[in-house]
Amino acid sequence: MGEHSAGGHSAGRGPREPRGGPGRRALLVGGAAGALGVGGFAARDTLSRWWWRYSGSETPRVEGEVDHAGAEWVPASSANYRQASRPRDYGIDRVVIHMPEATYPITLRVFQDPGHGAATHYVVRSEDGHIAQLARELDVAYHAGHQGFNERSVGIEHEGWADRPEYLTDALYESSARLVAGICDRYGIPVDREHIVGHNEVPDVVRVCPGPHWDWDRYIELVRRAAGAA
CATH class of the missing domain: 3.40.80.10 (Peptidoglycan recognition protein-like)
Structure with a gap:
């Protein structure tokens, strides 16, 4: 039933799936920093902090709202x-x-x-x-x-x-x-x-x-x- 009973891995602690390239966050942050030209590496740190400050945990949620009609x-x-x-x-x-x-x-x-x-x-x-x-x-x-x-x-x-x-x-x-x-x-x-x-x-x-x-x-x-x- 879910991952707890499936070999004991829990998200955040289990093995990461191999990725074929840079993640979405890396592409967005890296691409934006590169566009700044000189000083881009310094800007990357700022952008990285900005990303996590406005992460999904800050996304507004409506209690009881569902994604599938009728659920x-x-x-x-x-x-x-x-x-x-x-x-x-x-x-x-x-x-x-x-x-x-x-x-x-x-x-x-x-x-x-x-x-x-x-x-x-x-x-x-x-x-x-x-x-x-x-x-x-x-x-x-x-x-x-x-x-x-x-x-x-x-x-x-x-x-x-x-x-x-x-x-x-x-x-x-x-x-x-x-x-x-x-x-x-x-x-x-x-x-x-x-x-x-x-x-x-x-x-x-x-x-x-x-x-x-x-x-x-x-x-x-x-x-x-x-x-x-x-």
Whole structure:
């Protein structure tokens, strides 16, 4: 269930995902400083301090506001995510699919426990596809067990157990697909298996979720239909 039970890594302390080049912050700060010409290196320090002073923690938030229409706001403990200003400070290019090995109400309760150390952005109920949002998409939820993936992804739990396919209802698949289609549209994420992944596919994490019964072909097709990309 999230990253706390996935090998023990917690965001901020887990391994960083290898990056192919300078981060967004480095490009913005470095590029701006370079444009100043002589004295650019001195200006870079000033710009760097300015960036963090106006980081995502200062972004205004409205209590109860959700990113997915129809979702219910059920906030996770603030210990289980950190405030950010994505995609300004961290680009979002992945969706991570989870299965908590628990019922919907227990999953919510666990993510509201500050001692758990993990939470996803969303939880989808099996019976009717109802969606709870626990953290805003602009924030970094501790769900993947890998700091780089936490920063770049939106995490979604789906009520159930990996070895109990009866929890994988039509309502769950269809509701989740609409949710993911909206996320992909907001951040320009391609609807494919490279960008929509299982928790078991996150580097350096030992997990089985969403498990062998998760129908990836069906799911991606549902997301494409919901996105109008079929």
